[in-house]
Structure formats: C-alpha cells, structure tokens
Amino acid sequence: MPSPPVLLQARQLTVRAGSRALLQGLDWRVQAGEFWCVLGRNGIGKSTLLHSVAGLHPFEGEVLLQGQALSAFSPLQLALQRGLVLQHQQDAFSLPVLDAVMAGRFAHGDGWGGPGANLSLAREALEQVGLAHLGTQDVLRLSGGERQRVALATLLVQSPQLYLLDEPTSHQDIAAQLQVMQLLQGLAQQGKAVVASCHDINVARRFASHILLLDGTDARAGSVDTVMQPAFLAAAFGCRFDQLASQHGVVFVAR
Amino acid sequence: MRRYLPVLCALLLLSLLALSAAVLCGSTGCLRPSASADKVALLLSLRVPRALTAFAVGGALALSGALMQVLLRNPLADPYVLGLSGGSAAGALLAMLAALRLGWPVQAVTAPGALLGAGLAMLLLFGLVRSSLRHLAVSPLLSSQRLLLTGVMLAAGFGAVISLALSIAPDAQLRGMVFWLIGDLDDARLLPLAALVLLLALLWSWRHAPSLNLLARGDAFAQLLGVPVRGLRVMLLCVAAACTACAVAMAGTIGFVGLVVPHGLRLLLGNDQRLLLPACVLAGGAMLALADLLARTVVAPVQLPVGVVTALVGVPLFLWLLARSRP
Numbered sequence: 001m002p003s004p005p006v007l008l009q010a011r012q013l014t015v016r017a018g019s020r021a022l023l024q025g026l027d028w029r030v031q032a033g034e035f036w037c038v039l040g041r042n043g044i045g046k047s048t049l050l051h052s053v054a055g056l057h058p059f060e061g062e063v064l065l066q067g068q069a070l071s072a073f074s075p076l077q078l079a080l081q082r083g084l085v086l087q088h089q090q091d092a093f094s095l096p097v098l099d100a101v102m103a104g105r106f107a108h109g110d111g112w113g114g115p116g117a118n119l120s121l122a123r124e125a126l127e128q129v130g131l132a133h134l135g136t137q138d139v140l141r142l143s144g145g146e147r148q149r150v151a152l153a154t155l156l157v158q159s160p161q162l163y164l165l166d167e168p169t170s171h172q173d174i175a176a177q178l179q180v181m182q183l184l185q186g187l188a189q190q191g192k193a194v195v196a197s198c199h200d201i202n203v204a205r206r207f208a209s210h211i212l213l214l215d216g217t218d219a220r221a222g223s224v225d226t227v228m229q230p231a232f233l234a235a236a237f238g239c240r241f242d243q244l245a246s247q248h249g250v251v252f253v254a255r
Numbered sequence: 256m257r258r259y260l261p262v263l264c265a266l267l268l269l270s271l272l273a274l275s276a277a278v279l280c281g282s283t284g285c286l287r288p289s290a291s292a293d294k295v296a297l298l299l300s301l302r303v304p305r306a307l308t309a310f311a312v313g314g315a316l317a318l319s320g321a322l323m324q325v326l327l328r329n330p331l332a333d334p335y336v337l338g339l340s341g342g343s344a345a346g347a348l349l350a351m352l353a354a355l356r357l358g359w360p361v362q363a364v365t366a367p368g369a370l371l372g373a374g375l376a377m378l379l380l381f382g383l384v385r386s387s388l389r390h391l392a393v394s395p396l397l398s399s400q401r402l403l404l405t406g407v408m409l410a411a412g413f414g415a416v417i418s419l420a421l422s423i424a425p426d427a428q429l430r431g432m433v434f435w436l437i438g439d440l441d442d443a444r445l446l447p448l449a450a451l452v453l454l455l456a457l458l459w460s461w462r463h464a465p466s467l468n469l470l471a472r473g474d475a476f477a478q479l480l481g482v483p484v485r486g487l488r489v490m491l492l493c494v495a496a497a498c499t500a501c502a503v504a505m506a507g508t509i510g511f512v513g514l515v516v517p518h519g520l521r522l523l524l525g526n527d528q529r530l531l532l533p534a535c536v537l538a539g540g541a542m543l544a545l546a547d548l549l550a551r552t553v554v555a556p557v558q559l560p561v562g563v564v565t566a567l568v569g570v571p572l573f574l575w576l577l578a579r580s581r582p
Contacts, residue, residue: 056391056475079481086475092328093471094527103469107481225447 004032005066007162007193008053008082012061015045015052022048024217025061030162030195030210035188037204038197040214040236047087047199047212050164053195054084065162079107083155084139084164089147091139098122098135100150104158118157125153130179152180163187165196169203177222181207201233202251259530263267266537270310273541277306277548304443309547309561310540311449312440312506313516317539318456319498320513321520321532322402325471326491327399330521332516334499337406339376341413343503346372346430348420355428364446365435372413373500379409381492388488391474438509438562440547449501454495457536463487464529471528511565512546513537515573522576542569 010029015023023043032035038046051057055070055078062072065081073081083104091100101122108118126132130150134142139150148171155163163184169177177200184194185207195212198204204211204224211227213220215236220227232239233252240251279286281302286295297573302567327336334340350368354361381388387401423431460467466487469477478484502509516539517531522532543561546568550559 054479056478059467061498075478075483076481079479082480086473086479091472093330093521095472095526100472103472103476103480106465106469154480 004029004034004191006064006068008195009064009067010053010061011064013049013052013063014060015048015057016060017045017048021217023179023214023219024113025217028219028221030148030193031070032161032191032193033188034193034210035185035208036193036195036210036212037208038195038212038214039199039204041238044214044216045165046214050084050166050195050197054082056084059241060241076107079158079160081160082162082164083160085151085155085160085166085168087166087170089144089151089240090146092254094138094140096135097126097137097139097142097150100139101125101153101157104156106156107158122153125156126150128156128183129153130176143171143174145173148172149176149180152183163192163194163196165194167197167199169196169200170196177203201228205252206248259527260439262524263533263537266534266541268458270454270537270541270544274306274310277309278302280548280552282347282551282558296431300355304442304446305547307450308443308446308505308543309440309544311446311453312502312509313512313543313546314536314540315449315456315498315502316509316513316543317516317530317535318453318460319495319502319536320539321517321528322460322491322495322498322561323513324509324517325467325528326495327346327473327489328400328405328473329403330518331514332403334495334502335508335510335513336377336403336423337380337411337496338409338413339373339380339496339499340503340508341410342376342415343369343373343500344436344508345413345416345420346370346375347435347507348417348424351428351432351435352420352424355425361428361431362442366442369504370500373503376409376413377496377500380406383409388492389485390507391478404573432448434560435507437560438507438565440506440561442505448503452497452501452533456498457533459494460503460532462527463490464527464532467491467528467532470520471526507562509562509565511562512543515565515569516542519573519576 006029010026010028013026014021038049040046048057053058053063065073098119102119102151105118117140123132126135129152131146131149131153134146139147142150148168152168155238172180181203184196188194188209205228208224210223213227213232213236220232230243233241239254241254244251244253278299281298286298317332323332323334323336324330327508347365347369350364351361354364383405384402421429421432466477466482469480469482470484470487474484517535520531520534520538524534543565547561550564552559553559
C-alpha cells in the first residue's frame with residue numbers, strides 16, 4: 001500500500017515573535033489521515049506555529065503544502081489547501097449564522113451565493129458542530145463557545161486538505177469538547193489531515209494519532225505512544241505526571 | 256443575490272422620485288404644466304445640474320462611508336475620519352486665501368485646491384501607515400487601530416490649518432468660506448468627473464463585495480479564506496478616498512450622510528456588502544437630493560446650508576432607527 005501523501009512539511013522551520021525565537025529548526029511532516037495535537041506551555045509558540053504554516057506569520061526555513069512552497073500559492077489557492085480556525089472569534093457587525101458559515105465557500109467561487117444549493121452545505125456543517133438550531137441567529141448574540149463552533153463549521157464548508165485549529169476546545173463545555181474532537185478525528189479518518197493546538201493532554205491522548213510536543217525551542221514529534229511519556233511531558237510542562245489506567249487507556253494526572 | 260433585487264429596485268425608484276422632486280420643485284414653487292416653455296427651460300437648466308450634483312455627492316459620501324466602516328471594522332467610521340476631508344477642506348481654504356491675495360477668481364481655485372489637499376492627505380496617510388498596511392493582524396480589533404489613530408491625528412492637524420485659515424481670512428470672505436465648509440451644492444462644474452468616479456467606485460466595490468464581506472470580519476480571517484487582503488485594503492482605501500475627495504471638492508464637507516446612510520441601511524437591510532454598497536449609493540444620493548430640496552425651499556428665498564439640513568433631519572431619523580432596532 002502506498003503511503004498517504006504528505007500534506008504539510010516543515011524543514012528547518014524557525015518562528016519568532018518579535019525578537020524572541022519560539023521554535024528553532026523544526027522538521028515536521030503531516031500526512032493525510034493523521035490527527036496531530038500540538039501541546040506545550042503557554043507562550044511556547046503553538047499559535048504562532050499554526051499561523052506560520054497557514055501563511056499568516058513570517059518564518060524562516062521552508063513550509064511545503066503538498067510538496068509546494070507556501071509562497072507559491074495565491075491566497076485563493078491556499079484557501080483550498082488549508083484552513084485555520086483562529087483562537088478568538090470577534091465580529092464587529094451583526095450577521096446571520098448561516099451567512100457567517102457560508103463565508104467558508106469564498107474560495108470555491110460561491111461569493112455571489114449561486115442558486116442557494118450550497119446553503120445546504122452550511123446547514124450540514126452547523127448540524128455537524130451541533131448548532132443546527134442557530135442558523136438564523138445573529139453571530140453577535142452567540143456565546144464564545146458557540147462562536148468557536150460557528151468558526152469550525154466555516155472551516156468544514158471551506159473543506160481544505162489540511163485543517164488547522166488553534167485551541168478548538170478552549171471555550172467548549174465538556175460534552176462539546178468530545179463532540180469537536182470526535183469530529184476532527186472523523187475528518188482525519190476520511191483522509192484529511194488535522195493539526196489542533198490543545199491544552200488538555202488527556203483529550204489529546206484519547207483522540208489524536210500524533211503529538212507535537214513543544215518544549216522551549218526544542219520539539220518532539222511522533223505518534224501518541226512515543227511522545228506521551230511521563231518524562232517528556234514532565235520536561236515540557238515543568239511538573240510531574242502520574243499515569244492511571246482507565247477504560248479509555250492511560251490518563252495523566254499532573255502533580 | 257436574487258433576493259436583493261426587489262430592494263435595489265425599490266431604492267432605484269425612490270432615487271428617481273427624489274431626483275424628479277428636486278428638479279421639479281424649488282424656491283419659486285413647483286413647476287406646473289401651464290408654465291411657459293422658456294421658464295421651464297430656465298428652471299431646468301438651473302435645477303437639473305444641482306439635483307444631479309446633490310445625488311452624486313450624497314452617493315459618493317455614503318459609499319465612501321460604508322467602505323471606511325469595512326476597512327476600519329468600525330460602525331462609527333465615516334468618510335472624514337481619516338483626515339481626507341480635512342485635507343481637502345484645508346486645501347480649498349488655503350487656495351481661496353491665495354486667490355484673494357493674488358486677485359484670482361475664488362470660485363476657480365476652490366475645487367483644484369480641495370483635490371490637491373485630498374491628494375496630499377492621502378499621501379501622508381499612506382506614508383505613515385505603510386508598514387501596518389503590509390502587516391496582517393490576527394486580532395480584528397487591533398488591526399485597524401493604527402490606521403484609525405493616524406487618520407484621526409491627521410484630521411486634527413488639518414482641523415488646525417482650517418481654523419488658522421479662517422482666522423486670518425478677511426471678514427468679507429469669512430461667510431463664504433464657512434458656508435463652503437458646511438457644504439454648498441452650487442457648483443456643478445465637477446459633476447462629470449464626480450459621476451465617473453462614483454460609477455467606477457460603485458462597479459469596483461460591487462465586484463469585490465464578497466471579498467469585502469469577509470474583510471469586514473477580520474484581516475486574518477479574510478486572508479485565511481482566500482482574500483488577498485493587502486492589495487484589497489490599499490485599493491479600498493484609494494476608492495474611498497477618491498469618492499470623498501470628489502464629494503468634498505464639489506460641495507465642501509457635508510456632514511452626516513457618510514455616517515448615517517450606511518449605518519441606517521445596515522440596521523434596515525443587514526450587513527451584506529453585496530446589497531449594502533449599491534443601496535448606499537442610491538439612498539445617499541436620494542437623501543442629499545431631498546435634503547438640498549428642503550434647504551432651498553423651507554425658508555425661501557433664503558438658502559440654508561445643506562449640511563445643516565442633513566444633520567437636522569438625519570439625527571432624529573437615525574436615533575429613531577437605533578431605538579427601533581433590537582438592543
């Protein structure tokens with residue numbers, strides 16, 4: 001069986017925030033069908049890394065999407081390759097939720113709205129994130145968690161190859177967290193690639209297939225079992241971890 | 256898009272009605288079919304250019320205001336917020352003063368002075384915010400702040416120049432200058448230029464309305480979904496500036512239309528730029544044509560400055576709209 005295509009490749013990637021180097025010389029490959037969680041302390045560069053590979057933030061080194069340099073894509077072509085849910089959703093103007101979600105279809109040439117056929121895509125996406133009942137609401141009236149799921153629905157209708165998500169579970173209640181992670185896992189199983197930054201290491205361990213653990217300017221990338229060792233986690237987070245067995249596998253408890 | 260056609264048709268009809276009212280009525284009353292042909296021809300030759308000027312100025316200001324609100328992601332932005340009008344007004348007043356000193360006709364230099372001032376303000380603005388126009392801010396609220404602050408500072412600077420020009424102006428000219436500042440639709444010489452600019456601006460903004468819809472929700476957001484944000488922002492600023500400069504050069508700094516028309520339409524029609532931008536041109540034009548009709552007729556033969564009328568009618572109308580919209 002041929003190995004699945006490499007959707008994202010970083011070579012000697014160095015990312016800075018101002019003068020501070022966050023990541024240095026990162027080599028990283030994401031293949032179709034993989035679900036990566038990016039773990040690490042606050043301010044370690046998880047968001048900046050996602051912004052860089054999405055083309056929002058300058059970087060040194062190489063980022064390749066499907067083997068082509070990031071700079072070779074136009075914004076429109078890029079939108080068909082990768083999508084990113086930003087950490088914070090802020091809107092200044094009111095807008096019905098369905099229209100907000102339809103924004104994801106821009107790169108597919110649906111800016112003028114066609115004969116309404118694609119609105120069903122938006123409805124479907126809202127249903128997938130559990131917000132089917134909010135289609136006609138104003139985005140300004142939604143809660144933080146709901147807005148985040150509207151952004152996720154927007155990413156679903158954008159339907160890129162590579163899904164990037166900056167803390168998709170941060171504003172979600174526990175049930176919604178599971179729903180979101182299951183959805184992302186499903187996307188990876190359909191042959192997409194998913195990269196999500198995350199703070200809950202147990203949720204990450206349970207749903208992700210691979211982990212990128214950022215530790216200072218160093219990083220450890222690999223399958224869940226190879227990276228999620230108490231020693232590595234302790235070094236990255238600066239606290240010790242106990243492992244408890246549960247019916248869903250190992251659970252880490254920090255102490 | 257089809258669902259928007261009835262609204263646009265209704266607005267078009269409203270605009271035509273407003274224009275006909277502005278042409279048919281005036282300080283001497285409304286035209287009757289019994290009026291002599293000479294009189295009709297004379298009145299039309301005076302009123303048609305004036306009504307069209309009002310329409311073009313109102314449309315340009317409203318469009319420019321709507322575009323600025325998208326660019327700055329701030330519903331309180333108006334065409335004047337970035338100092339473009341301040342620049343043109345300062346240019347026009349300084350040109351008037353220079354013409355007085357040199358003995359040139361004041362009327363002839365006002366519009367070129369205003370255009371020159373707007374151009375200068377634009378260059379200053381671009382020079383100062385060059386780096387932040389290149390940068391893509393991830394937080395939609397932060398991204399426009401630098402541009403906004405720079406523009407507000409420029410506007411304050413030009414405000415000082417305007418006050419200076421007024422304070423050193425000879426008493427005999429002061430009244431004319433103040434009236435020009437408040438807004439004056441007498442001069443229709445720039446009408447062909449303004450109509451062309453308005454038409455091109457409308458075509459550009461309508462074509463890019465889907466991109467502008469995304470831009471209104473954040474620079475990074477729009478870029479991620481496929482909008483070439485950096486280029487679009489520069490063009491957006493240029494288009495809005497051209498509209499403002501034409502309007503101010505033609506009619507002085509008529510307040511309020513550029514803020515209240517886009518905002519009022521947003522409350523009524525929603526925030527889809529595909530509908531909002533053309534609707535702004537039509538409603539802004541109709542509103543100013545009607546306001547000018549009021550200004551000419553209410554206390555005829557005295558003419559009120561049209562800027563005073565737009566504010567006097569616009570403020571209560573807007574407050575009513577705001578109160579009626581859901582909190």
